[in-house]
């Protein structure tokens with residue numbers, strides 16, 4: 282599979298772990314890396330205000346592992362000056378290979394602040410943010426966005442022109458409107474429409490639930506790399522499977538559920554402060570349990586445990602005789 286190149290950065294193989302708040306912290310990225318990794322890892326969305334107020338080197342959200350490379354840092358916010366400073370501080374850490382700006386998050390609190398997808402209605406402010414950020418960034422710079430406004434046929438042309446002038450190096454397209462959340466299927470034809478209109482490297486994203494989906498998205502849209510979100514939470518080894526499928530080989534057997542749980546718990550303790558263990562385990566089990574027909578029941582039992590150790594113990598008992606089912610994955614609950 283041809284690697285994607287973003288301003289000199291090689292994304293090889295062209296599979297990307299999506300940024301996911303609460304999930305794509307250093308311990309989870311190390312888990313993905315353990316199973317063979319991907320061509321580009323993303324941090325979760327980092328808060329530009331917090332980055333200005335505190336030293337990112339002491340921030341658990343900014344911790345960087347050993348095998349999670351190349352690594353992109355994603356920033357969210359809407360104040361050009363604060364965002365510029367946030368990127369400067371992240372860049373000074375020397376740990377990130379690409380910087381990304383969030384124009385896609387539709388979640389309540391982020392929208393209320395006027396961040397993420399809310400900025401899709403404010404192109405002038407986006408221009409200011411991206412130009413200010415670019416002026417300090419020496420590494421590749423990307424944007425991850427949802428569909429701006431489907432009622433306006435010229436909207437993508439105007440966005441692409443603005444991104445070009447702001448000297449953005451790459452674009453991730455998640456083709457859903459902000460108000461769609463995850464309720465409607467991603468419209469892959471919109472990725473194809475963006476690919477036709479720009480010379481920027483485009484990474485396609487949305488509804489990849491199997492290795493076949495990943496290659497199908499590339500074939501149908503012409504995007505040069507694919508980004509996987511929820512399916513990687515359900516199966517942190519999906520990139521290894523995409524790779525095997527792309528090479529025409531047989532998919533390696535899935536690990537045992539208990540092995541995955543123990544490994545994640547070890548990595549969590551190794552990398553993240555204890556204050557985060559409980560919450561990050563709950564988030565992890567929410568998605569892992571979705572692999573199984575009785576996943577909701579399993580998760581209900583696990584979440585009732587009072588300590589992280591008890592959660593891990595209970596999960597190991599419940600999932601001891603389970604096997605991960607075949608692709609495609611079907612999440613039981615949406616986010």
Ligand SMILES: Cc1cc2nc3c(=O)[nH]c(=O)nc-3n(C[C@H](O)[C@H](O)[C@H](O)COP(=O)(O)O)c2cc1C
Pocket residue numbers: 299300301302303304325326355383384385386425455486487488489508509510511512616
């Ligand atoms: C739990 C969760 C957290 C997410 N957090 C972020 C985030 O921090 N930044 C972002 O740009 N997108 C975020 N997203 C969106 C994903 O990056 C991705 O665009 C979306 O899940 C579609 O890809 P998928 O169909 O492969 O899941 C999040 C998605 C989920 C499910």
